[in-house]
Amino acid sequence: MAMKKRSIFLFAGIATLYFNNTYAQETPMDSTRTASIDQVVITGNSNPKKKIESSTAISTFSAKEIQKQNPISAAALLQRVPGFAVETSGGEVGNNLFARGIPSAGAYEFVQVQEDGLPVFEDGALQFANADNFFRVDNSVSRLEALRGGSGSIFATNSPGGLINFITKEGSNDFKGTAKLETSTYGLMRTDVNLGGALVQDKLFFSVGGFYRTDNGIRKTGFKANNGGQIRMNLKYVFDKGYAKVYYKKLDDRNTFFLPIPLVQNGNDLKEFNGFDPNYGTYSYRAISQLNIPQAGGGFFSRNLEDGIHPKVDVLGAEFKYDLGNNFSVLNKTRYTNINMNYTGIFPAGGPQLAADFANSNGISGNNFQYSSVSSGAIVNPAYVQKLGFWAIDKQMNNFVNDLQFNYKFDKGNVTAGFYKSNWKSHQYWNWSNILTTATDRPELLNLVDTSLAPTDTGYSKTYNGVTDMSFLIRDSQIQGSLNDLYLNLDYNITDNLSFNGGIRYSRDFYKGYGVSTTTANLNNSGLTTDGTHTFLTTTADDNMSVLGNKYTYWNYDVNRVSFTTALNYKINRENAVYARFSNGFRSPNEEAYYNNMNNLSAIKPVTTNQLEIGYKYYSRTFDVAVIPFYSTLKNLSFTDVFSDGTSENKFANTTNLGVELEGYARLFNNLLEVTFNGTIQSPKYQDFTGRNADGTTFDYDGNSVRRMPKFYFNISPAVNITKQWRTYVSMNYYGKRFQDEKNTQTLPAFSEFGAGTSYQFGKIRFAVDGTNIFNTIGITEGDPRAGSPTGDGIIMARPIMGAAVRASITLDF
Numbered sequence: 001m002a003m004k005k006r007s008i009f010l011f012a013g014i015a016t017l018y019f020n021n022t023y024a025q026e027t028p029m030d031s032t033r034t035a036s037i038d039q040v041v042i043t044g045n046s047n048p049k050k051k052i053e054s055s056t057a058i059s060t061f062s063a064k065e066i067q068k069q070n071p072i073s074a075a076a077l078l079q080r081v082p083g084f085a086v087e088t089s090g091g092e093v094g095n096n097l098f099a100r101g102i103p104s105a106g107a108y109e110f111v112q113v114q115e116d117g118l119p120v121f122e123d124g125a126l127q128f129a130n131a132d133n134f135f136r137v138d139n140s141v142s143r144l145e146a147l148r149g150g151s152g153s154i155f156a157t158n159s160p161g162g163l164i165n166f167i168t169k170e171g172s173n174d175f176k177g178t179a180k181l182e183t184s185t186y187g188l189m190r191t192d193v194n195l196g197g198a199l200v201q202d203k204l205f206f207s208v209g210g211f212y213r214t215d216n217g218i219r220k221t222g223f224k225a226n227n228g229g230q231i232r233m234n235l236k237y238v239f240d241k242g243y244a245k246v247y248y249k250k251l252d253d254r255n256t257f258f259l260p261i262p263l264v265q266n267g268n269d270l271k272e273f274n275g276f277d278p279n280y281g282t283y284s285y286r287a288i289s290q291l292n293i294p295q296a297g298g299g300f301f302s303r304n305l306e307d308g309i310h311p312k313v314d315v316l317g318a319e320f321k322y323d324l325g326n327n328f329s330v331l332n333k334t335r336y337t338n339i340n341m342n343y344t345g346i347f348p349a350g351g352p353q354l355a356a357d358f359a360n361s362n363g364i365s366g367n368n369f370q371y372s373s374v375s376s377g378a379i380v381n382p383a384y385v386q387k388l389g390f391w392a393i394d395k396q397m398n399n400f401v402n403d404l405q406f407n408y409k410f411d412k413g414n415v416t417a418g419f420y421k422s423n424w425k426s427h428q429y430w431n432w433s434n435i436l437t438t439a440t441d442r443p444e445l446l447n448l449v450d451t452s453l454a455p456t457d458t459g460y461s462k463t464y465n466g467v468t469d470m471s472f473l474i475r476d477s478q479i480q481g482s483l484n485d486l487y488l489n490l491d492y493n494i495t496d497n498l499s500f501n502g503g504i505r506y507s508r509d510f511y512k513g514y515g516v517s518t519t520t521a522n523l524n525n526s527g528l529t530t531d532g533t534h535t536f537l538t539t540t541a542d543d544n545m546s547v548l549g550n551k552y553t554y555w556n557y558d559v560n561r562v563s564f565t566t567a568l569n570y571k572i573n574r575e576n577a578v579y580a581r582f583s584n585g586f587r588s589p590n591e592e593a594y595y596n597n598m599n600n601l602s603a604i605k606p607v608t609t610n611q612l613e614i615g616y617k618y619y620s621r622t623f624d625v626a627v628i629p630f631y632s633t634l635k636n637l638s639f640t641d642v643f644s645d646g647t648s649e650n651k652f653a654n655t656t657n658l659g660v661e662l663e664g665y666a667r668l669f670n671n672l673l674e675v676t677f678n679g680t681i682q683s684p685k686y687q688d689f690t691g692r693n694a695d696g697t698t699f700d701y702d703g704n705s706v707r708r709m710p711k712f713y714f715n716i717s718p719a720v721n722i723t724k725q726w727r728t729y730v731s732m733n734y735y736g737k738r739f740q741d742e743k744n745t746q747t748l749p750a751f752s753e754f755g756a757g758t759s760y761q762f763g764k765i766r767f768a769v770d771g772t773n774i775f776n777t778i779g780i781t782e783g784d785p786r787a788g789s790p791t792g793d794g795i796i797m798a799r800p801i802m803g804a805a806v807r808a809s810i811t812l813d814f
Contacts, residue, residue: 043117043145043165044155046407046416046489046503052619055501055567055579056151057083057628057661059678061144063169066137068729068759070770070809072802074132078164079733080715082661082678083148083630087708087781089799091217092226093133093309094257096782099161100149100611100632101657101684103639103706106785107131110161110587110607112152116168116247118317118335121399122424122481123158126591127642128343128393129426134313135166136251139178139194140209140232142169148661149611149630153563153585154503157422157483160563160585160609168247170236171196171205182809187216208233217256218802220277220441222286223306228253232315241323251313254306256284257345260784260797262352262386262439268737268749270778273352273439273795274383278778279803281441283388284308284346287375288437288445291390293470294528296521296545301431301471303344303392311341331405339397347389349644350787351797352439358385359448362462362540368452374445374466384439385446387468389644389786392431399424413492413499420487425480426591432646434469436462455534464530464541470523473646474546479513479591497571501581502564509559509588515598517549555598559606561586580614593638596650604652605636624665632657633687639742644786651742653689655706657682662714671721679714686742701742708748708782710736725762731755740783746792751779753801766811776804 039051041058051058059081061069071077072088075095079086087096087106096106104110109125115135124131148162156163175197182190194209210231217225234247261281262273272278289305317335324330353361359369372379405418437443445466453460464470487505494500522543523536536542567581587607597603613630639651659682666675684706692698705711717731733753740746754775759768773779784797 041145042167043114043163044147044151046405046491047409047414049491052575052577052617053499053569053571055499055569055581055615057148057613057615057626057630059146059663061146063139063142066141066144067139067766067811070768070807071137072772072805072807074135074137077137077144078146080678081146081148082628082663082680083162083659084146085680085708085710085713085735087799089258089781089801091256091258091802093255094130095132096130098709100630101655101659101682101706101709102161102609102632102634103637103655103684103709104590108164109590110159112156112159112163114156114163114165115249115315116317116319116333117165118333118401118403119156119399119422121337121339121397122401122422122483123426123591126395126397126426126479127428129341129395129397133309133311133341134251134337134339136211136230136253137166138209138211138230139180139192140168140207142167149581149583149613149632151489151501151503151565151567151581151583153583153609154487154489154505154565157420157485157507157509158587160583160587160607160611168232168234169194169196169207169209170234170245171198171207173198173201173205176814178811178813180809180811182807184215184807185805186218187214188807189214203238205236205238206233217282218280218805219256219258219282219284220280221256221282221284222442223289224254225256225308226254228255228310230313242321242329243319245319247315247317247319249313249315251311254308254310256282256308257343258282258284258799259346260348260782260799261441263778263780263796263798263800265749265793265796265798267793268747270749270780270798272778275438275440277441277803278800279773279776283348283386283437283441283443285442288346288388288390288435288443288466291392291433291435291467293433293464293467294523294526295471296523296526296542296547301392303390303431305344305346305390307342307344309341309343309345311339314338327409329407329409331407332402334402335400337397337399339395341393341395341397343391343393343395345391347391347644347786348784348797349387349389349434351784351795352384352386355382355385358387358436359462362448362468363459364448364450364462365452368450370449370451372447372449374447380438380446382438382446386437386439386443388435388437388443390433390435390467394429395426396428397424397426412494413490415491416487416489418487420483420485422481422483425478427478428475430473430475431471432473433467433471435466436468437466456538458537459540461530461539462541464536464539467541469544470542471545474518474548476516476548477513477595479511479594481588482510484508484510499569499571501567501569503566504562504564507559507561507563507586511557511559511588511594512555513594514552514554515595517551517553518546519549521545521547553598555594555601557589557594557601557604559586559588561606575618575620577617578615579617581612583609583611585609585611589638592642593650604638607637608635609633622667624663626661626663628661630657630659630661642786647694650694651689651691653701653742654687655684656687657684657706659683674719674721676717677714679712681712682709683711684709689742699743701744704742704744705739707740707742707744708738710738710750712736726758726760728758729756735779735781740785746783746796748780748783748798751777751801753777753779764813766809766813768809768811769806770809771804771806773801773804777801
């Protein structure tokens with residue numbers, strides 16, 4: 001059937017994402033976008049600058065591009081940026097991003113996530129406070145600019161890996177809006193709305209938007225895995241010499257955090273562990289969701305797993321720009337953020353164990369063990385059992401930040417000088433217990449007793465209502481930062497085609513905090529009973545309970561550093577450019593490094609980075625190409641994984657990485673076929689990584705591959721515009737082989753994840769179907785970093801990507 005008859009070939013899948021481009025106003029003959037050659041970027045630049053003239057590695061995504069991708073999470077969107085290795089298996093939030101091969105315990109440790117040029121929170125890698133916990137991608141996002149390396153260290157703190165800037169929509173003279181309804185195969189119901197317009201033509205503009213969503217989760221939790229939403233609004237007044245804007249955001253959301261599950265590995269072959277669905281199973285399940293245990297200090301501690309990661313975020317901000325005359329202007333951005341978060345997750349304490357082995361390791365000899373179901377009391381005979389950490393963390397966080405910037409424009413360029421001030425604080429309380437369950441998805445709580453003893457004997461039971469270790473770890477600590485940074489940036493056009501960029505930032509930052517001591521106790525003399533009859537002498541579950549002491553260890557740490565960058569950009573012609581950039585930056589020690597070394601802060605240092613990148617860019621209305629080789633070195637990198645027993649790793653290393661980032665876009669056959677591609681080839685290695693383990697043994701990892709870092713990963717997304725209205729998409733995301741650990745023992749096999757889909761534009765209404773992981777690939781992004789040394793093949797613990805899912809949406813633009 002001819003195209004004029006609007007025929008269609010359907011795929012079920014995810015919308016294609018285009019790189020290095022943003023959409024302009026669409027015309028009947030151009031349903032895609034204006035070429036990158038005309039595009040302007042602001043992130044990592046002192047002034048808006050054409051993309052081809054910016055000497056940075058930057059990827060951009062317009063609202064239309066984000067809509068067509070329809071990412072299932074912010075991490076899924078960032079997965080389309082070269083140089084960013086993103087682990088998306090945690091669910092909608094709590095994911096990890098590694099920039100240019102820089103290893104970390106996770107989160108967003110070496111990049112800063114921003115909204116409208118200011119941080120979502122000053123430090124995006126506080127414990128259990130990944131930056132993506134505190135923002136969501138919805139229809140109020142105007143565009144995303146993702147910068148790698150380069151000038152990140154000049155325009156933000158602790159961001160040598162790059163800047164991720166989500167820019168929100170503002171109103172215009174024309175009243176516009178969008179409304180979206182979405183459902184899915186996993187019980188999703190989501191509504192997005194955004195409205196914007198003028199209250200006073202040419203003067204006063206507004207924009208308001210947000211979403212509400214509830215779903216059961218792709219992995220079967222038995223409860224609402226995700227439930228909540230956000231609203232944000234801004235008001236902008238424009239006058240002759242500038243503008244003033246105020247804005248507010250409220251986020252109140254609950255998200256289940258998915259952690260490792262058991263699999264069977266044989267080299268590169270992964271299979272399901274008997275009784276556990278690798279694509280849809282999870283230990284985070286309704287039957288183990290409630291915790292209610294007495295405390296050694298009195299009272300009870302209660303927690304509900306169904307609350308998951310539950311941040312309540314309030315943001316109030318303002319932005320002001322004024323033309324001072326004589327080519328001088330001033331820009332001031334200020335924001336206050338307050339966050340209260342309850343964090344509850346199931347963290348496996350090792351892998352499945354044979355029922356007899358677990359009993360024997362808990363002091364029961366031979367076959368003198370008996371398991372029973374907590375819910376029914378019935379005696380059961382599980383082949384394998386699983387100890388799970390029931391981790392509860394409460395965090396109270398706030399951040400007040402102000403960025404004051406002066407700019408002077410002259411014939412050949414401009415100079416920007418700024419003062420950045422940020423005060424932030426985070427207080428946290430941990431209460432962790434371990435529970436015993438069947439080693440299956442839809443797990444059941446188990447009790448374990450020693451049948452060689454009488455029920456009244458000391459140590460008869462190894463559990464208390466399924467809890468093996470009651471509140472075995474409690475932590476009370478605080479950290480706060482006071483940042484005082486001066487920066488200067490120069491753009492200078494040496495000739496019409498050759499431009500220079502140089503920047504410097506002086507950071508005088510102060511960190512301080514405290515940790516509270518703990519002691520151990522039990523409930524033996526508390527007068528409490530385990531079941532209304534027997535005392536706590538009859539169970540070992542309370543033998544090592546943690547109790548907060550009265551000793552506070554206070555610490556202070558000062559940072560006094562200079563970061564700098566310098567670059568040249570040569571515009572060969574309107575479509576071709578090359579650039580070279582060298583940058584030096586740093587990242588202050590992370591929260592766990594401070595906590596581990598409170599009594600000897602001389603053991604830790606800021607992580608310092610040097611990066612060299614050379615880029616080639618070609619932008620036309622048919623093709624985009626960016627090829628960016630880079631080389632980076634890091635010193636004093638800390639490894640601070642918190643293990644399932646509450647201890648943490650405390651090692652330091654240097655790394656090097658040589659790589660190349662690739663981006664490409666092609667529009668072929670009169671816009672019939674579009675192909676986007678991004679990929680990264682790299683070789684991150686440890687340097688000078690030797691020392692002693694906690695048990696006194698020595699290690700030598702010098703020259704080993706950096707853990708969890710693929711040497712090759714890419715995404716390719718072809719799209720077919722069957723007609724001007726109807727479009728089909730396919731995508732392939734390849735994630736190369738990695739090692740889980742520093743000593744390169746456990747291999748994480750390479751995997752490919754496929755998506756596909758279609759959309760139809762009927763006037764102002766858009767219908768779309770988006771499918772993810774359509775072939776149900778078992779692809780693991782990490783092993784179990786909390787389990788200590790992995791052993792390789794056999795039964796392993798790992799975190800796979802989500803199973804196949806399909807979403808359907810209707811969007812109205814008006």
